[in-house]
Amino acid sequence: MFRVSRKGKCRCAPGWLQSSGSAVAESMQPAELEHSLVMLRHCQKNIYCASVPECCPVCGGNAVASQRLEDAPIRIPSPFINGHREKFCFLLKPTNGTFASEYDGNSDLHVGISSSKGIVYSYNESGVHREEQGWHQCVGVELLQPDMYGLISQWDKYLEDFSTTEAWLPQRYEESHHNCYTYALAFVNCMLAMQGTRQQLSKEEFTKQFVLPRTRQASKYITLYRAIVKNHFYIIDSPGAKKLNSLTQEANALLQ
Incomplete structure (x- = not known):
């Protein structure tokens, strides 16, 4: 959140x-x-x-x-997508309810990463979750280009291996500094490192470059x-x- x-x-x-x-x-x-x-x-x-x-x-x-x-x-x-139909995405949704109905502008939001099969991995106080439903109305950021064959073929393995490390145990969760966003962005940075990118994206950089343009568009669309x-x-x-x-x-x- x-x-x-x-x-x-x-x-x-x-x-x-x-x-x-x-x-x-x-x-x-x-x-x-x-x-x-x-x-x-x-x-x-x-x-x-x-x-x-x-x-x-x-x-x-x-x-x-x-x-x-x-x-x-x-x-x-529409800027909204079904997260279970979109592969290799950084996804955002209200923690409870949907953008269309229950979301009131003060609701908590949750972040996840989709696999090649539309399974969404996310992290909260009970650990890493692998969900096949519940992410049908999201804002998404595509993380891979079609020609990234190496990452595409190994994405699910990388995501599963990453999610089973001790960093994402339930007891490590901390609402302000070690949360769902921390988990998802850490995975994105791991994938960048595997591509040879030395510079890691901070929360501020990723948010400004990828998240905010989409959420502004989503806000207008909801209105x-x-x-x-x-x-x-x-x-x-x-x-x-x-x-x-x-x-x-x-x-x-x-x-x-």
Whole structure:
């Protein structure tokens, strides 16, 4: 369990992915957080929704009547993944519940590493766990490139051998300084050392370079998701509309 501050510093504490929104409505299930959302432009608005509507929620007209390329609906891919379907990943999830429903911005987060078979290894006060379920909604960082054949072929062995060392015995667990993040990052650094990389990644470096960009994207996505769950749409002025309104106001001021 850990927290990432906006400056990229990691420290053990509740919550770090700040988001807002209300409870999930029955019209969308939590699992749908893994699905893409859609953004379309109409009535000088950016309209976010779960799928392309027939009618514009602002004016009631045909939502996709325009033939201009810039008005075509845009798919917004979900930053969330099923950790049991993604190999060789650094994974993050709420310790209890899911990002979509129970997560409230103050929840503890848990970290793990996925094997080639989708088994997630993680560490807590009871030692190392090997789980085949429970990591279906995560934020992930891919750790291997497709051409890393040596590591790919031996990944599961390295992960198992690493996890059976005395460093990860239950009694060694310490919430602030020897936790799930310590375990996962130590394994990442071991793999870097095997590749001949001398410089080890600190928590601050790994968080800033790999974790924060993904969690910021996830935070925005959760905000959109919860707004759509509650209201079916999330509508804001498009940048073009704001510029047009500003020019109109300036013109009106000159005429007065």
